[in-house]
Amino acid sequence: MTASNTGSAPSVPFGNMKIHYEQHKARIDEAVQRVLASGYYILGPELDKFEAEFAQFVGCKYAVGCASGTEAIYLALAAAGVTTGDEVLVVAHTAVPTISAISMTGATPVFVDIKASTYVMRETELEAKVTPKTKVIVPVHLYGHMADMEAVMKVAARHNLKVLEDVAQATGATYRGAVAGSIGDWGAFSFYPSKNLGAFGDGGAVTTNSEAEYKKLIMLRNYGQSKRYYHDHIGINSRLDEIQCAILSVQLPFVNQWNERRREIAARYTAALKDLVVTPVEQPGYKHVYHLYVIQTPYRDEMQQYLLERGVQCLIHYPIPAHLQSAYAHLGYKPGSLPTTEHIVKRILSLPMFPEMTDEQVDQVIDGIAEFCKEKALTTDVAAQAVDVAATAAH
Numbered sequence: 001m002t003a004s005n006t007g008s009a010p011s012v013p014f015g016n017m018k019i020h021y022e023q024h025k026a027r028i029d030e031a032v033q034r035v036l037a038s039g040y041y042i043l044g045p046e047l048d049k050f051e052a053e054f055a056q057f058v059g060c061k062y063a064v065g066c067a068s069g070t071e072a073i074y075l076a077l078a079a080a081g082v083t084t085g086d087e088v089l090v091v092a093h094t095a096v097p098t099i100s101a102i103s104m105t106g107a108t109p110v111f112v113d114i115k116a117s118t119y120v121m122r123e124t125e126l127e128a129k130v131t132p133k134t135k136v137i138v139p140v141h142l143y144g145h146m147a148d149m150e151a152v153m154k155v156a157a158r159h160n161l162k163v164l165e166d167v168a169q170a171t172g173a174t175y176r177g178a179v180a181g182s183i184g185d186w187g188a189f190s191f192y193p194s195k196n197l198g199a200f201g202d203g204g205a206v207t208t209n210s211e212a213e214y215k216k217l218i219m220l221r222n223y224g225q226s227k228r229y230y231h232d233h234i235g236i237n238s239r240l241d242e243i244q245c246a247i248l249s250v251q252l253p254f255v256n257q258w259n260e261r262r263r264e265i266a267a268r269y270t271a272a273l274k275d276l277v278v279t280p281v282e283q284p285g286y287k288h289v290y291h292l293y294v295i296q297t298p299y300r301d302e303m304q305q306y307l308l309e310r311g312v313q314c315l316i317h318y319p320i321p322a323h324l325q326s327a328y329a330h331l332g333y334k335p336g337s338l339p340t341t342e343h344i345v346k347r348i349l350s351l352p353m354f355p356e357m358t359d360e361q362v363d364q365v366i367d368g369i370a371e372f373c374k375e376k377a378l379t380t381d382v383a384a385q386a387v388d389v390a391a392t393a394a395h
Ligand SMILES: Cc1ncc(COP(=O)(O)O)c(C=O)c1O
Pocket: 068, 069, 070, 071, 094, 095, 097, 098, 140, 142, 166, 168, 169, 189, 190, 191, 192, 202, 203, 204
């Protein structure tokens, strides 16, 4: 009997929020009770406290809490005045909400390919896609590895563009000591529960060093009001509620510790799997925080099913890139437009990764992959494929 055919929970789930709650129950329960008893549920002292703490964590002057990562991206673009007729440079290999948020402003997402090594924006492609309509570049720090911000910032400076970092998957990641979300004009964060810093519901934040941007953002997230009943901008309701703020304040001091545990798990995976599949790369100077640990194998679907039958749950982030989604058919991208993106989406597999994972669970995943490769006599083949991909890594 297996996890897949009994419907029982896998012995190595992809993530486990319940165990996370159980390990921090006393602190979280106290925070929730405190807010419930306070009578203050929206835009109160817990928000002020969390925003100050989070700005300090990121190394920015300001953080503005909002309702989700999607709306963090939307609010930053709206603050920049991005609107219909504008273009935003972005990757197609991301969670689709990155793109939805751009579309919410009326602007057109213009897709650039990714690097095969780290799966982030291929900055060498940016310049060719800049037009007079381009307003913002959105590098996505996918899986927990930052995009090459130095290169992106140089292109932005040459063309007078703004830069919005999508940090949804990379809270706590660094490049030469600079924390993700502190380099561009804004950082957009998601506090979706399974993120490196998660709420117990939805949440997000925008970070910025600009006082003017900060002032605009706090209006935009609250109906565009400068004060009650005075609407200076067309805003939305995108507030981070007091209960989530109190929980986030409890969790924030642990983020670096949890990220270290993610890195330990990643190191264990990589040491055991590097000759069997393509394992993630951490470029020199970068700290990868492994929101996701993503391997590549040409036998992806078979391997995923094999592991599931042995109680190991893996997922695919993401099987269909944004430029080939039905919602974006009107943009006219055809298969073949983004070759590296389209190549890797058929091969990527995200292995279980959460800080509370035990070494035994990590080993169960490793053993499953090793057995799969042995049974299928794939070792040589897969190693050859790994070389293939490494050869394209510079692109
Ligand atoms: C890269 C990326 N950007 C944006 C988002 C959207 O965040 P949220 O789900 O909080 O709206 C996500 C969430 O999955 C994401 O992974």
